[in-house]
Amino acid sequence: MSREREFLEYVLSSMLAMIGQSIYILADTYFVAKGLGANGLAALNLAIPIYNFINSVGLMIGIGGAARFIISRTVGDAERSRRIYTTAAISGVLAGLCFSLLGLFFVDPLTVLLGAKAETYEMTKIYLRMVLLFAPAFISNSIFSAFVKNDGGPKLAMLGMIAGSVFNTIFDYIFIFPMGLGIFGAVLATVFSPVMGILVLSLHLIRKKSSFYPVKRGYRFEELRRMLSLGVSSLISEITTGIVMIVFNIIILRLAGNAGVAAYGVLANIILVVIAVYNGIAQGSQPLFGRFFASHDTEKLHLTYRDALIAVGLASAVFYVAMMGFPAQITALFNHENNAEMQRLAVEGFRLYFTSCVFLGFNLLTIMYFVSTARDKQAQVLSLLRGIVLVLPFLLLFSALFGMTGVWIAMPAAEIVVTGIGIRMLRGKERKAA
Numbered sequence: 001m002s003r004e005r006e007f008l009e010y011v012l013s014s015m016l017a018m019i020g021q022s023i024y025i026l027a028d029t030y031f032v033a034k035g036l037g038a039n040g041l042a043a044l045n046l047a048i049p050i051y052n053f054i055n056s057v058g059l060m061i062g063i064g065g066a067a068r069f070i071i072s073r074t075v076g077d078a079e080r081s082r083r084i085y086t087t088a089a090i091s092g093v094l095a096g097l098c099f100s101l102l103g104l105f106f107v108d109p110l111t112v113l114l115g116a117k118a119e120t121y122e123m124t125k126i127y128l129r130m131v132l133l134f135a136p137a138f139i140s141n142s143i144f145s146a147f148v149k150n151d152g153g154p155k156l157a158m159l160g161m162i163a164g165s166v167f168n169t170i171f172d173y174i175f176i177f178p179m180g181l182g183i184f185g186a187v188l189a190t191v192f193s194p195v196m197g198i199l200v201l202s203l204h205l206i207r208k209k210s211s212f213y214p215v216k217r218g219y220r221f222e223e224l225r226r227m228l229s230l231g232v233s234s235l236i237s238e239i240t241t242g243i244v245m246i247v248f249n250i251i252i253l254r255l256a257g258n259a260g261v262a263a264y265g266v267l268a269n270i271i272l273v274v275i276a277v278y279n280g281i282a283q284g285s286q287p288l289f290g291r292f293f294a295s296h297d298t299e300k301l302h303l304t305y306r307d308a309l310i311a312v313g314l315a316s317a318v319f320y321v322a323m324m325g326f327p328a329q330i331t332a333l334f335n336h337e338n339n340a341e342m343q344r345l346a347v348e349g350f351r352l353y354f355t356s357c358v359f360l361g362f363n364l365l366t367i368m369y370f371v372s373t374a375r376d377k378q379a380q381v382l383s384l385l386r387g388i389v390l391v392l393p394f395l396l397l398f399s400a401l402f403g404m405t406g407v408w409i410a411m412p413a414a415e416i417v418v419t420g421i422g423i424r425m426l427r428g429k430e431r432k433a434a
Helices: 004-072 078-105 107-113 123-135 137-151 154-176 182-206 221-294 297-323 327-332 342-370 374-390 393-402 402-426
Strands: none
Touching: 004 123, 004 137, 004 154, 004 182, 004 221, 004 297, 004 342, 078 107, 078 123, 078 137, 078 221, 078 374, 107 123, 123 182, 137 154, 137 182, 137 221, 154 182, 154 374, 182 402, 221 297, 221 327, 221 342, 221 374, 221 393, 221 402, 297 327, 297 342, 327 342, 342 374, 342 402, 374 393, 393 402
16 A cells, blocks of 8 residues: 555545544534533533543553554564553553542532532533543543554544444434433433443454454553553643643633623634644644654655644645634524623634634644654653643633633644744654663
């Protein structure tokens, strides 16, 4: 198979998988907005950061482990590649159980910490508890998917994500409307989605060509340290997204109340789809980046990065047309109460917040390129800068100066600065595969 054809197969499969993963968040948003109104949408948005935290751990272990796995597999070290998988799988379950304990014993103070008020408290608490209890499934699904993709199964990884999303979308409707379960129904459909994904991905282990499976005495702290070093940039990106959402919610509550939080909820969930597409390009390119890096094929490595940049540019053009041309129509899909203030705030937000698209895509791709080529420090620095170091100061400053307009331009400003820094970093010397 040619490099170009392989690139298209991996990237398209990964993009569809990531879009599928984001669909169950959008399904929650749509059905909660339709069934529970602005307060339900605000409660959902207050709880989503915890999903980001859980997902960040799954991505850190999954992407970091898969990056180590593809290097070991490329150089023919089968024993080490299986140790890496065993270490990642066990670490993921243990991390998920830690989140489950939070859901059992600390959900009340956590609900208050996230900013839930009287009208949103119970719904936020219900959503949080269920997501935390099912954290082992969310994390294991992310890890499993990353390894299947890097073991030559991008289509199966895609099918696993899509299966979970289809299940969530169908049962979101069933649980919320015919069964009348409200926010509990929404989160119940969501938490069973990764279980469906794991069932589909398990088909990879029974294939004869599967090159990873758990092995006895395969857990190695040294392997965990190395995969976390590579995967920590994914942790930073996701966990800071959750922190930033919390700070955004607090500031918007002060500036515009629940209508503002609901408007931001629409933008925050749409940006998940945008990020899913960019992550699909980045994560689809990652196995190829890792393989060409491990085999010292610099020409193919750079050509693949170039092709990925072109894909980011094409996707960004589509996003700009949609977000700048149809913000009122997109907002109306989630504004079932015809809340005029929410509509006004969201439309204004679309045209400012989404100017960040092409810069966001470049930054996510470049971070993944650095992870795949063992430039973990550069990846970590860019992740920290775009995740929290720049955006929070911009948010605090611009919101104080310009109100809600300042809120909407904080993220684009941060992504633009990070793009400039990333371009300078790309000129640095690449490391050799270890």
